[in-house]
Amino acid sequence: MRARSVLTVLVVLLVVCGVGGYLARTKLPDGLPLPVLGAPECVADADGQVRLDPEQMANAATIAAVGIRRNVPDRAVTVALATALQESKLRNLEHLGGGNDHDSVGLFQQRPSQGWGTTAQIMDPRYAADRFYRSLARIKGWQRMRVTEAAQRVQRSAYPEAYQKWADEAEVLTRVLTGQVPGGVTCDTRDDDVVLTSAGLVERMKLDFGTKAKGVVAAGAELRVPAATDRAGWQFAHWLVAQAPAAGVRKVTFADRQWSADNGAWSAAEKVAEQVVAAVRPAG
Template sequence: MASGTYAWLTVDQGVWVRTRAIVATSLVLAVIASIGVYLVVRDVGDNLRLPIAGRSCTVRADGQVRLNAEQMAHAATIAAIGIQRNMPERAVVVALATAFQESGLENLAGGDRDSIGLFQQRPSQGWGTPEQIRDPRYAANKFYAGLKKVRGWQEMRVTDAAQAVQRSAFPEAYQKWADESEVLTRALLGDATAAVACTVGRTPVIRGDAAAAALTQSLTLDWGLPGATSLAGLTGLSVPAADPRDGWRYAHWLVSHAHDHGVKRVRFADLEWTADKGTWSRVSDRKAHDARVVAEVFAEA
């Protein structure tokens, strides 16, 4: 049956439906839905977070952030260098937000023009040699030194403080990383308990005495600690903690560097992280480790 250019169908209840009207309506709804998805993606943009496969770390400290092993290690080093320089907590937030935006917390070999490293610093602008800038400790130190010269940076928004150092073409871009950076800072500065948990598996890049030596050296360089000692009967190190906050600073740093330094186990107070589980759990013999952080590395294969 036809009526003009439209075809008509009968449904069970005897209701007549124009098929072209249905098709047209469906197309309109599809277009509206597509526009809605576009607007959500446009507005949310970089705040969308997809699960990270492989070796990953989850940080929970009044919020949650997920990073891969390389990003986590760099974040921990940036935070430690800030504390070693006696910079306030706010400075660590600004530094992490800057590294998030500039490099995604990855130590990049290149970038825009001659930009290099975590903070995309440029040799041509006096930040240092390419080799120096690729050193995360050097890069973090240079950033903090630049931030310290900015008058009133403590009262600025994160993005304004970062921009005063970086002179980016996108001065507002740093602000979107403020929340993630605050979560990381709370954890890495010891203001949360068992807040950094990394899944690194049983295939470390380094093992045995070499791992213990590298771990001790890195801990000393990042924190300026002279007090790390070897463990009797275990391959690893022990770090004295003046108080719980110090203890969790070192414990979280050790877990953050577990993959690149072959860390098998980290223990502080009555909690222990293991590479096998990738999580923290309670242990019974608390008295043996109350005032120190203990880290064991994987033995030689």
């Protein structure tokens, strides 16, 4: 009987592992892909959590940064993020042949044939986000609309209500990426991630934030960003954490808190005055 019980337990464990492995390679219905077991994960936490993989979080951070550069209301960032969540699950999609809606590409699945720009332009997340914000700004009264109504006026989708299911997730992402919540973004990393130099990371930040990141400098393996306000500091700090898995960021310090790649979490630290400091793992 004992041998039979042990065998039963083993069979159950194998089934559970098999199902778990299957789920790790699939996604929830109409939802975000489930994280692959053991893979790096990023979390946005602001009265609710959104879990994304590093690619998705980095793209979300870029969409928010472009909105910050354009001085758009936070509501616009929420609409943009909900739209990208629905259209591409925050992935910069190339043309997928029969899997595409006509010639749709990029984070917002914008179409070159509909005047959104060339394919190369739309595949630049900054350009795509900028075009979305510009189109949204031309819609009279969009601020008073539901997320899905505002998004639909820009996208003209065949499924006009589809964007609303992402409203809560987009709101959480907006709150942390626009600097409203201290220490609201965390990311896991791993040693084999692609690494940028600190100078390369400075260039990426300037492309995303424009003049909002004026004064950012790289010195060796360290990056420093002046922060005129606490909110601006957390915008830069969260953006840097979102880039960490791909850029080799090891530590981000702002105010009296520090994020470390060693444990993927924020903790108390010696206060850094009016600037964000990031340590970047040397490339190579």
